[in-house]
Amino acid sequence: MIEIKHLKLVDTVSKVGSLTKAAEGLFLTQSALSHQLKELESYLGIEIFHRVNNQLHFTPAGKEFLEAGKDILQQLTILENRLQQLSKDQLKNYIHGYSEEETKRLNDQATSIAELLHWDSFWPHGSVVLEAGCGVGAQTGIISPKNPEVKFVxxxxxxxxxxxxTQMVNELGLGNVELIRADxxxxxxxxxxxxxxxxxxLLEHLSAPGKALLELKRVLKPGGTITVIEGDHGSTYFHPDSQYARKAIEAQVSLQKYNGGNANIGRELYPLLTAAGFTDVHTNPRIVYVNDSKPAMVDLFTRNTFTAMIKGVAEEVISKNFITKDDFDKGIRDLYRTTEGGGTFCYTFFKVMARKA
Ligand SMILES: C[S@@+](CC[C@H](N)C(=O)[O-])C[C@H]1O[C@@H](n2cnc3c(N)ncnc32)[C@H](O)[C@@H]1O
Known part of the structure; x- marks a missing residue:
């Protein structure tokens, strides 16, 4: 059949005038290119070129092939550009962004709840674990040293x-981690x-979390496990209570929904994993409870993780009219108030473990 390599061959010869130069441009040997040309001509039963004094001249059929091929190659370039743009747009919609502040927030989040989420994060020696949506490696830096005999991709x-x-992996000298850019x-x-x-x-940011779970299941061996950890902003309550703080959190939930995600996904993990065909689905709610007897948690979790996350979407939620600036500012003020004397703050993460049959 006619293949893209044939279209490129003919197009390149038309631009550079000879098979030798075309081979150079396409990073092939001349004999490989001559073989491709013969293969094409014999398949079509026509000649693309007349050979006169070692020079190539297009036959009428060759000219037609060249013109049609140019259109197809142009369509392919348009498609490639569109797909690359789609991938960029996907990242543009990512609600938390990729700033230095966000890197600090992800690291503080992982540190403050490391014990709560990972006291039982162990995999058998010699196994290979895929971590999807690793970000800056905030979780990787916790789970990979705990499992030195496990390889993490x-x-x-x-x-x-x-x-x-990569910087974190090098600094900590984690020899069991491989990082790859992939969707x-x-x-x-x-x-x-x-x-x-x-x-x-990760799933909280995806418009099709069920589809992502099917793809994760595809690459998982039968009998292998999947561990998913997600939060649920609907599980937030605090003292002193504040309608403004609740409104500010609700605005973040609305923005995430607007961008295709779901900030309340924790409660849906059980149905999502079941629908994706996983078995033995065990849900484990993990509650963070902070008061002023735990000053490190007040700082790392209530201030630097949760309130910083809500603050981080200020511009977008206000410009999209999910909340007024005045209400939002009051909400942030009241979230900070929960970190002061007598204040308390509660949030639930969901850790779900399941198996591929
Ligand atoms: C909130 S961060 C979580 C990072 C890390 N798991 C952690 O707990 O700190 C979500 C990450 O998912 C990534 N992400 C979003 N969509 C993705 C996709 N389709 N495929 C792979 N990663 C994706 C983002 O780039 C971001 O780094």
Whole structure:
């Protein structure tokens, strides 16, 4: 059949005038290119070129092939550009962004709840675990040293986050981590490749979390486990209570929904994993409770993780009219008030473990 390589061959010869130069331009040997040309001509039963004194001249059929091929190659370039743009747009919609502040927030979040989320994050020696949506490696830096005999293959869409993760991996000397830029909807590994899968704070940002789970299941070996950790902003309550703080949180939930995600996904993990065909689905709510007897948690979790996350969407929620600036500012003020004397703050994460049959 006619292949793209044939279209490129003919197009390149038309531009550079000879097979020798075309071979150079296409990074092929001349004999490989001559073979492709013969293959094409014999398949079509026509000649693309007349050979006169070692020079190539297009036959009428060759000219027609050249013109049609140009259109197809142009369409392919348009398609490639569109797909690349789609991937960029996907990142543009990512609600938390990729700033230095966000890197600090993700690291503070992971540190403050490391014990709560990861006291039981162990995988069998010798296994290979896929971590999807690793970001700057905030969870990777906790789970990989706990499992030195396990290899972690960590993927994320963001080049910027991956370069920060690489820096962290080098600084901590983590020899069991490999970082790869990849989309969770199109994981560049064969079916049944990984022994286990780990996902943290990724599904909440996806417009099709069920589809991502099917792709994760595809690359998971039968009998392998998947561990998913997500939050649920609807599980937030605090003292002193404040309608403004609740409104500010609700505005963040609305923005995430507007961008295709779901900030209240924690409660839906059980149905999502079940619908994706996983078995033995065990849900484990993990409650963070902070009061002023735990000053480090007040700082790392209530201030630097949760309130910083709500503050981080200020511009967008106000400009999109999810809340007024005045109400939002009052909400942030009241969230800070929960970190002062007598204040308390509660939030629930959901850790779900399941198996591929
Ligand atoms: C909130 S961060 C969580 C990072 C890390 N798991 C943690 O807990 O700190 C979500 C990450 O998901 C990534 N992400 C979003 N969509 C993705 C996709 N389709 N495929 C892979 N990664 C994606 C983002 O780039 C971001 O780094």
């Amino acid at each position: 960590c993927i994320d869409l963001s080049e910027k986050s991956l370069s920060k993760a 969770v909807f199109e994981i560049p590994f064969a079916d049944n490749h990984f022994d286990h899968v780990f996902v943290c704070f």
